[in-house]
Amino acid sequence: MSDGPRIVVAGAGAIGCFIGGLLAGAGHSVTLLARPRIQAEIRTHGLTLTDFGGMARNLSSDELTLASDETCLRDADIVLVTVKSGDTENMARQIARHTPQGVQVISLQNGMGNRAILAQHLPQHDLRAGLVPFNVVAMGQGCYHRASSGDLVIEGGPADLAARLSLPQLRMIEHADITALQWGKFLMNLNNALNALSGLPLQAQLRDRAWRQLMADQWAEALSVLRAEKIRPAMTTPIPARLVPALLRLPTPLFTRIASAMLQIDPQARTSMAQDLAARRPTEIDALQGEVQRRAQALGRATPVTDMVLRVMGWAELAGEGLPHLPVTALRTEMAAGQDQQKG
Incomplete structure (x- = not known):
């Protein structure tokens, strides 16, 4: 078991499974809060991660935790929010209900209103906006393929969060003016x-x-x-x-x-x-x-x-x-x- 931060990917679809899978493969403790269909694929086939540059990683279902119950958020030190924009408010309520103040929450979502929605419900959390510049395709049978390039960017803040989560295959950087980006x-x-x-x-x-x-x-x-x-x-x-x-x-x-x-x-x-x-x-x-x-x-x-x-x-x-x-x-x-x- 990793002694690092416990990470919950809240709304693990294509982006969430890809990022969460790479973090788990690097030794982080990762829980994928995902729909039953996605869980069933991973339990049956494992999680396969590939990219346009030739990377190929396969993780068994034993190498990460799959969850459909929001109570898994109780164990989170870091929450990566990857739900669609329309689901942000519901997810914000769940995070507020199950996590203590100070938990780090990173929004890795499209659109411009998600951070504000999260902030309404999580005023005492370490909330960071972020952006994912690359595209991930769900190929079926637990396989997720990154089809374009780019580094994750998150809002700057304490604890050098980007350095803690960066990987050779998943570089993360912090930026002072995340809103402009x-x-x-x-x-x-x-x-x-x-x-x-x-x-x-x-x-x-x-x-x-x-x-x-x-x-x-x-x-x-x-x-x-x-x-x-x-x-x-x-x-x-x-x-x-x-x-x-x-x-x-x-x-x-x-x-x-x-x-x-x-x-x-x-x-x-x-x-x-x-x-x-x-x-x-x-x-x-x-x-x-x-x-x-x-x-x-x-x-x-x-x-x-x-x-x-x-x-x-x-x-x-x-x-x-x-x-x-x-x-x-x-x-x-x-x-x-x-x-x-x-x-x-």
Whole structure:
């Protein structure tokens, strides 16, 4: 048994199983608070972790603890929150109910509202916002595959938490202005919906100039809303947020040379929203495009790209038929129709 911190991954899906599994494989005491389906897969097949660079790790179910009962939080020194944004408040209540003051809680979630929700319920905890820059795909039978690169980033604080949890295969760093980086990741995540609607692997979508141009329009629209609120997103890459739309609009040969780091992903990787839509699960569209739309409405600004994406994703979720494989021209047409309707 490890004499280090006891870690509970609260809401262990693809990201949680991958991160928790690597921590367990390095000797940490890890409990995965997961759905019965995920537990059954791991108990039957073990936990297999792979990545696009060739890493392959397999852990037996004996090397970590699986739990479906929130009372496992009572033993936690560190809680890694990896639930979807819509489940954050419920998880915050569970953490507040079962953990003492001072327990370290790290939010490794998409969207910008999760830290505030956690803080409402956990005012005496050591709460850190964080971001996960890479994509993890659930392959089935307890296998989780990291399809892109990047280091975990968490909000700075006491106890050098990042150093305690960093691994060769899972580097974690602390950053003083985590909010600016989160906004940068937020802008990147706006493509999750477009990727889901396209049905394309992410790399193929990024190599298609028409899709990149729509991505650029969406990015520029959201960035203008953030600028109006005096929000300045920061990127973990050398390219400033304000230049990303111009980069995306470049001809493909030039784009692939300049943005080679963006293309260092598995050829078949898709975004988490594409995975959710394919599996007929609710998506996090409200925490992404919904956030842009609400802020724009408060400012009295029009957001035709964002509005269109919200409409079409709503239809796709309601249809429950998986990935719609829409051409980019269909989304452009729907956006124009929405604008005409507003004018009428």
